[in-house]
Amino acid sequence: MKQVVDVYEVGPRDGFQNLRDYVPVNEKLRIIDGIIQAGVRHMQVTSFVSPKAIPQMRDAREVAEACLARYDDVDFLALVPNLRGAQLAWESGIRKVSYVVSLSESHNRANINRTHAESLAELRKIREDNPDLHICLDLATTFGCPFEGKLPVEAAVAFAAPYAELVQEIDLCDTIGVANPRQVRETIRAMQEAYPQMPLQVHIHDTRNMGMVNTLAAIECGVTAVQSTLGGLGGCPFAPGASGNLATEDLVYMLNDIGYDTGIDFGKLLEVSRYQKEAIPDGIFSGHQMRISRSTSCG
Numbered sequence: 001m002k003q004v005v006d007v008y009e010v011g012p013r014d015g016f017q018n019l020r021d022y023v024p025v026n027e028k029l030r031i032i033d034g035i036i037q038a039g040v041r042h043m044q045v046t047s048f049v050s051p052k053a054i055p056q057m058r059d060a061r062e063v064a065e066a067c068l069a070r071y072d073d074v075d076f077l078a079l080v081p082n083l084r085g086a087q088l089a090w091e092s093g094i095r096k097v098s099y100v101v102s103l104s105e106s107h108n109r110a111n112i113n114r115t116h117a118e119s120l121a122e123l124r125k126i127r128e129d130n131p132d133l134h135i136c137l138d139l140a141t142t143f144g145c146p147f148e149g150k151l152p153v154e155a156a157v158a159f160a161a162p163y164a165e166l167v168q169e170i171d172l173c174d175t176i177g178v179a180n181p182r183q184v185r186e187t188i189r190a191m192q193e194a195y196p197q198m199p200l201q202v203h204i205h206d207t208r209n210m211g212m213v214n215t216l217a218a219i220e221c222g223v224t225a226v227q228s229t230l231g232g233l234g235g236c237p238f239a240p241g242a243s244g245n246l247a248t249e250d251l252v253y254m255l256n257d258i259g260y261d262t263g264i265d266f267g268k269l270l271e272v273s274r275y276q277k278e279a280i281p282d283g284i285f286s287g288h289q290m291r292i293s294r295s296t297s298c299g
């Protein structure tokens with residue numbers, strides 16, 4: 001039997017958040033629909049964050065509600081940075097959130113204006129407020145920070161300890177795309193050893209064309225949930241130098257071809273990626289170009 005790999009599409013959040021011009025809700029929903037028609041069953045559809053920090057996500061409630069109303073067989077998540085975000089997500093019907101905290105304190109401050117202690121205290125409040133919420137810790141800058149450089153593997157393991165009591169999953173994020181496969185393997189093995197019951201995910205940016213090898217390294221260590229964005233959109237507005245994520249179509253092509261079961265139709269995914277590229281002209285991107293051009297055939 002083929003091994004299942006769950007591909008989490010995070011473009012509607014990580015991709016769109018980084019666009020300079022606002023993408024209207026109906027356009028977001030068309031792209032989301034195309035991705036789901038291609039077979040994607042896990043998606044981070046939006047984030048409940050300050051509209052001043054990320055104006056592109058000001059329609060979070062509308063997007064979340066529309067998605068939940070349309071599809072009952074898709075696992076929808078939203079990113080939240082604080083209690084208010086978690087409450088807004090819950091009110092919109094979202095039952096799974098990604099709670100973002102950065103391993104490096106300086107990026108945590110730049111991104112969400114919180115110290116580590118404040119972020120942990122806030123998560124405790126969220127857990128208390130809502131015991132039924134499924135929380136995934138999005139551990140940003142796990143593999144490197146724009147301000148502090150690389151942090152040792154032991155730092156990630158130690159940092160995760162109090163969080164492991166509060167969350168259902170941990171997502172190790174290469175926010176600025178500086179990881180290498182050896183580092184990915186060492187980090188994952190150390191986390192698996194310290195937290196054997198904790199499901200892990202990876203979220204890898206493709207700044208140096210290492211997204212594919214790093215994601216594959218994680219899968220070969222036993223990680224079965226991996227994140228990517230259609231067209232390789234993405235980036236953190238609060239991490240200088242961050243560029244796009246690993247492109248979902250490239251990832252799916254590789255995984256299907258190796259023989260993993262993603263449940264995703266590469267040809268259909270390519271179609272929606274092409275549509276996205278036309279619907280959102282390159283000119284409006286703040287940091288980079290979409291990468292769809294690499295996947296040109298359905299073969």
Ligand code: COA
Nearest residue numbers: 047048049050051053054081082084085100111112113236
């Ligand atoms: N959703 C919507 N609005 C929110 C919010 C949320 N989750 N959290 C706070 N706000 C609003 C507050 O109501 C307040 O509004 P006002 O100025 O109209 O009164 C404003 O945002 C500031 O609130 P405050 O609690 O003082 O937050 P802050 O200024 O310290 O900013 C965050 C902290 C976390 C809200 C903000 O930095 C943020 O949203 N960051 C998101 C970063 C992000 O998404 N990065 C990319 C993904 S990793």
Ligand code: ZN
Nearest residue numbers: 014175234235
């Ligand atoms: Zn990201």
